[in-house]
Amino acid sequence: MSKLRHLGMILILVVFTTACQPAAPPVTPPALPSTATNTPAPTATLTPPPPTTTATPLPPPTLSNPAAGRAPLSVSPVGSDGALPPGTDGFPWWNDTIFYEVFVRSFYDSDGDGVGDLAGLISQLDYLNDGDPTTTGDLGVTGLWLMPIQQSPSYHGYDVVDYYAVDDEYGSNEDFLRLVEAAHARGMRVIIDLVLNHTSSQHPWFQQANDPASAKRDWYVWAEEPGPRGWQKTANGYYYALFWEGMPDLNYKNPAVTAEMYEVIRFWLDDMGADGFRLDAIKHLIEEGHAVENTPSTHAWLADFYAYYKSLNPEAFTVGEIWSNSQEIRPYLEAELDSAFEFNLADAILSAALSGRSTTISLAQESVTAIYRPGQYSTFLSNHDQTRARSQLFNDAQAKVAATLQLTFPGVPFIYYGEELGMQGAKPDENLRRPLQWTAEGGFTTGAPWRGYYDDLAERNIAAQEDEPASLLNHYRALIRLRNEHEALRIGAWQVVPTAHRSVYATLRTSDEETLLVLVNLGGKPVEDYALTLPARHFVAGTQPALLLGTGPLNAPVINTQGGCDAYIPVPQLAAYGSYILQFE
Numbered sequence: 001m002s003k004l005r006h007l008g009m010i011l012i013l014v015v016f017t018t019a020c021q022p023a024a025p026p027v028t029p030p031a032l033p034s035t036a037t038n039t040p041a042p043t044a045t046l047t048p049p050p051p052t053t054t055a056t057p058l059p060p061p062t063l064s065n066p067a068a069g070r071a072p073l074s075v076s077p078v079g080s081d082g083a084l085p086p087g088t089d090g091f092p093w094w095n096d097t098i099f100y101e102v103f104v105r106s107f108y109d110s111d112g113d114g115v116g117d118l119a120g121l122i123s124q125l126d127y128l129n130d131g132d133p134t135t136t137g138d139l140g141v142t143g144l145w146l147m148p149i150q151q152s153p154s155y156h157g158y159d160v161v162d163y164y165a166v167d168d169e170y171g172s173n174e175d176f177l178r179l180v181e182a183a184h185a186r187g188m189r190v191i192i193d194l195v196l197n198h199t200s201s202q203h204p205w206f207q208q209a210n211d212p213a214s215a216k217r218d219w220y221v222w223a224e225e226p227g228p229r230g231w232q233k234t235a236n237g238y239y240y241a242l243f244w245e246g247m248p249d250l251n252y253k254n255p256a257v258t259a260e261m262y263e264v265i266r267f268w269l270d271d272m273g274a275d276g277f278r279l280d281a282i283k284h285l286i287e288e289g290h291a292v293e294n295t296p297s298t299h300a301w302l303a304d305f306y307a308y309y310k311s312l313n314p315e316a317f318t319v320g321e322i323w324s325n326s327q328e329i330r331p332y333l334e335a336e337l338d339s340a341f342e343f344n345l346a347d348a349i350l351s352a353a354l355s356g357r358s359t360t361i362s363l364a365q366e367s368v369t370a371i372y373r374p375g376q377y378s379t380f381l382s383n384h385d386q387t388r389a390r391s392q393l394f395n396d397a398q399a400k401v402a403a404t405l406q407l408t409f410p411g412v413p414f415i416y417y418g419e420e421l422g423m424q425g426a427k428p429d430e431n432l433r434r435p436l437q438w439t440a441e442g443g444f445t446t447g448a449p450w451r452g453y454y455d456d457l458a459e460r461n462i463a464a465q466e467d468e469p470a471s472l473l474n475h476y477r478a479l480i481r482l483r484n485e486h487e488a489l490r491i492g493a494w495q496v497v498p499t500a501h502r503s504v505y506a507t508l509r510t511s512d513e514e515t516l517l518v519l520v521n522l523g524g525k526p527v528e529d530y531a532l533t534l535p536a537r538h539f540v541a542g543t544q545p546a547l548l549l550g551t552g553p554l555n556a557p558v559i560n561t562q563g564g565c566d567a568y569i570p571v572p573q574l575a576a577y578g579s580y581i582l583q584f585e
């Protein structure tokens, strides 16, 4: 897994310096807009509940605190004195992070039982990030989101029976501590899925709650008569289970439930060393009458929750699954959650890659940048609940376009495991979550995989794509490396550059340090007549572009007296589905 295949980096290029107008005086770019509003102070006051008496006691971990003894590495993207990168220019650390969503069951199996496990994930971390920013044979991601790892009767884990224990099939709590230590040593943070809305119907709490006389009765939502949707009949009344009868909703109007979950949160942050949480189905937390999403009670609960987890660890990060439009997501990001997945944007990226129309994505991106605080949202193409990105597109070239659109945009990018290979899959859910395709034979397990591989395994696998310079995997590696190395891609300002061709996407990413031009031909034909209008006050006469991604001859812009350029064709011909990133000195 260590072959040096790095698409597009510093490829030889020829710079044609078309006559720059020497008359124009150098123009100083304006100061960038302030971005100092990223970590709002909690607005809610809160007294953490007293320690709960119902938490399942665990033996103390035998491993050292993973926060201690981190190897002193220089890690991407920033790295300093052994600490994990703190963030750039006042932005929080998550804006320097590229997350990778891992379904542990499908990533790598260490013991041949056909089920992926934490030991397997630890053994293959070098594929994700080897901890050495000078090597390029790893993907380079700097964060992991683990789908549920807590004890659960299901294969997916979204129905928990013990919030304090790693699922037996995945390993032990000690394995998780080892994972955090190994990931941190490579400059990767680890967040875990946290399912607050519901438990498994097999959870001891719910088993007890079936008895109307039990003290646990009021931990769930009961009624004498069913409502319109989600109510399940028992011998002793109806319980509410929005998603499935096997996942009864918890009752957060009961302070004892909140107290218990605060202890769960404390346990994973303090004792287990997790860096944060992905919050499942969080808009459904508390019902109000027939209103089952985005209720004022849910927002109020999350405001207290935010103050609580920030009091434990101000650097802890949460990203919410709020499967709604941007306007409904935005209020959650006022001191309730740190970030949330941008579903509209994901749809727009794939739609643009499919249609070849650049305004499909640039208008969606303008909307996102207008609605949120700078960078405070999470981008993705698809997740474990959706048809895989590659299966929504026609070919790998379109998948490369989608990757460029995601990874050159602000926000916190999440990559679903296998997306970097173009792994395919459509419902049912198990087929969105198949074993990772390591080799032509599979390579995920020495035994029989819990679910079969997709049928393109022989041609589409990590080993084959590592050896192919133009592969999708190597495109991802190049983009991730550039994002790790260039702060303008992570925290820089973003703006659309007008172009004369509908298939051409062009944006500027500018930070105090650098000005980058992202250029993508979304169409399947080469394009030459795409003249760009560079915005005023960004460029100085005589500026020279260099290609960070892509190949071809280059033209320098003729900078006008306003510090822009009226008609600029930086690359004489954009290849079909071609991605380019230019840096201006």
Ligand SMILES: [Ca+2]
Pocket (backbone or CB within 6 Å): 109, 110, 111, 112, 113, 114, 115, 116, 117, 169
């Ligand atoms: Ca296993």
Ligand SMILES: [Ca+2]
Pocket (backbone or CB within 6 Å): 129, 130, 131, 132, 133, 134, 135, 136, 137, 138, 140
């Ligand atoms: Ca590396």
Ligand SMILES: [Ca+2]
Pocket (backbone or CB within 6 Å): 197, 242, 249, 250, 284, 285, 286, 287
């Ligand atoms: Ca609920």
